[in-house]
Amino acid sequence: MKLANTKRINEKIREIAQTRQALDMLNAFVTNEVANSAIDPEMIQVMRQHSEEFYIKMDDSFKEKHTVEQVMMRLYIESLIDAYLPGQSKVITFFMNLIYPEFKIFDLNEFNNNPYIKNIDFHDKKQGDFELCYQSYMPYEFSIYDIPKHIDKLHIDIPRLGCFNNEFKYPCISQIGIDRIWMSVTPNEVYTVQPAIDNAKGKVLTLGCGMGYFAYMASLKEEVKSITIIELEQDVIDLFENSILPQFENKDKITVIKADAIEFMKDINDGEYDYCFADIWIGIDHIEPYFAVKEVCRHLRKTKVDYWMEDAFATLLTYNVWNEIIKSFSKINNLEVSNPNPDPSETDLRKEAFIHRLLKNVEISKPEDIDFYLTPKNIIKLINKSKLIF
Structure with missing residues (x-):
């Protein structure tokens, strides 16, 4: 990556760095701590x-x-953050004004009436070392x-928190x-899989069975x-075919093939399936x-492919x-910067090397270029155009 040493670019980088x-x-903190917490039941009435x-x-x-419950959630999250970052009220308020619009109090009836949750019974079913069961979110237990x-422009990513106000199994x-x-x-599974359910049509291929949630919801269309x-x-296939698939209304639409997904994709013809998830x-x-x-699907043009959690x-x-x-900025300004990840894993090193190769010939000549390359959807476009192997 080549970075022009201009005043506007330097100001842009310093501005983003300060915010980030x-x-x-x-x-x-919110993702790792708040998202795994819940309001103490004894405190709920006091907070309300x-x-x-x-x-x-x-x-x-x-x-x-706003509702009273939304106010309660905001005050609670603010109290947790304030304890973590005392004396930073302006920063906390700025952050909360960004996170609050993304906060959800889930509609219990909506989830209980979700066709899969409502119609597929998970009681007392086992297969080998696996068991179908239920877990619960307690009232005001937070999750992503x-x-x-x-x-955009700030180049920060705001976690999306939510909770139920009653127990949800x-x-x-x-x-x-x-x-x-x-x-x-x-809720995370429901929200993140919904775009794929919306896009599914015709002859559908799905890589990975899981609990059959996508297959069930798509089969209703x-x-x-x-x-x-x-x-x-095989254990996953047996569990699905013996305990879950028999409950599908449209089970005749479903075919299960035992195969490695990557090897299978190497042999399919473009257009053989209309959609792949x-x-x-x-x-x-x-x-x-x-x-x-991504790499094995490069030859597909007629088959639309979606990737769970790609964004x-x-x-x-x-x-x-x-x-x-930052590396380019530091080099041209003779600055020393600390390594943000002093103990990288093998995957961390592979990501770093991949992005370095992906951006090797990129030239940042104006501040807007920084905005472009820090936008996730543009990274996807670059990956799609690239022939690089991860």
């Missing part, structure tokens, strides 16, 4: 009363946009429900031998004629299979882009 330093720290007292003092325009909201699969929840249909599931793990990774820390599928992967990679910008 504080807000990245807050973001990490305090919020009602605050709410009643506000004008009608405020009351039209979607990929971060990218704020959701279906999941546990691995008995290690007493671990293997996968589940939580009239425009979906068939769904072929590619799954490598790839979901063979656990989350954004599992980026290698995402790239493996989240792109958001993650913008941090590597930022590091490339």
